[in-house]
Amino acid sequence: MNKKLHADHIYIEALLKNDSRVLSKLYEKFSHKIVAYVRKNNGNADDAQDIIQETLVTIYHQAKEKNFILTCPFDAYFYLLCKRRWLNELKKRGTNRVTIIEDEASIKDEHKQEVEETELFEQQSLLFESKFKELGVKCQELLKATFKIKSMEEVAEFLGVTYGYARKKKSQCMGKLTQLVKNSNEFQSLKDF
Amino acid sequence: MEELKYIEFENYLKNELTEIEKKAFENKLQSDADFKQEFEIYKALETSLSSKFKNEEGEKELRKTLTNLGNQYINEEKGTKKKSKVISLFNYKKLMVAASIALLIGFFIFKNGNPVYSDFANHSNLELVVRGDSNEILLKAQEAFNAKNYKTAFAQLTILETDSPNDIEIQLYKGICLLEMDKFSQAETIFDKISKGNSAFSNKSTWYKALSYLKQEQFEACKNTLKTIPESAEEYKLAKKLLQKL
Known part of the structure; x- marks a missing residue:
């Protein structure tokens, strides 16, 4: 192209x-x-x-x-x-x-x-935004931090948790969000995947 | 099992898999359509949300410019049409002066009205059940809180607290319930304790302390509390907005 x-x-x-x-x-x-x-x-x-x-x-x-x-x-x-x-x-x-x-x-x-x-x-x-808002407060906070701050170490420090916990939690929250998106009606009508 | 899958997604995107793991991952993408679909969603979410949050400030700045331009190019059109109909004899400049005076007066009147608690008390939903083992009480507390049934929520949260006395989120939400029930001194004790600690909730707790003052119309104390919220905090924007109105 x-x-x-x-x-x-x-x-x-x-x-x-x-x-x-x-x-x-x-x-x-x-x-x-x-x-x-x-x-x-x-x-x-x-x-x-x-x-x-x-x-x-x-x-x-x-x-x-x-x-x-x-x-x-x-x-x-x-x-x-x-x-x-x-x-x-x-x-x-x-x-x-x-x-x-x-x-x-x-x-x-x-x-x-x-x-x-x-x-x-x-x-x-x-769609992504609205599903993001359906997540729990903790997930929202953590994800927002990971997207705004580049290094995961800093994210962990910012949130006052350990690095390992922050990483594990991030993929957990993202996984939850993935599920929310996947199971939504709107997603079925978006054909771009 | 599910959890591992997402950790793998994350590691793949961050390029933290070994060559062998990477090969295996890519093979799975090819052979397992469901796996692939979820990975595509995961990836798209990552790109979309990170771009959205990174450009939040940029969007705000752009919006300012666009609002100005819109007012200039579009509202002008709207304004002149009305005016030319009604008061075409008036000199345009006079009208503009009058309009800006009216605007200024409006602005001052608006500024003098004190902000109200309910404008700022938008509690985010309580979602405790996310944390794996969901039990009856968790669910009840959550439902009650989200339905603004603060008395019930408070009772349930108190039970929960005996099981996990170190869970700061539970404490914070207990504080919010108390605040909603106008039990200010009890609420403030909780907010003080959390905001002095260094958990992820300390700024949020300071914000609620300020809201408690606001609800009691103690505007000076509210201001002083708001000023202690650091710029890096998520509540900073809200705090600034409220400060401007005080």
């Missing part, structure tokens, strides 16, 4: 670097269209602002974790993501009588794939 970087990848870079100059261009160029769409479909400007922000934060995490590379125009990719997120939000709010103005023809299939990757990434992260 030889992925070619699109020139719009600068927006992804800007998210990673929290570059407000480039990000302000992003808002200037792309936000109006999304605001207009949300407004046409039972929403207001505040809703649009949230949708845009959450979408950008998701892309940020995807880029951090997966070295996400943008191979299509940002405009189409971003617009479709925001649109779908808004439709989901409407579903959650129970607003069924939406007149959805469809114009997905403007995005090519290969670009759609990129959108779906981001959505899948988000669903997976959300």
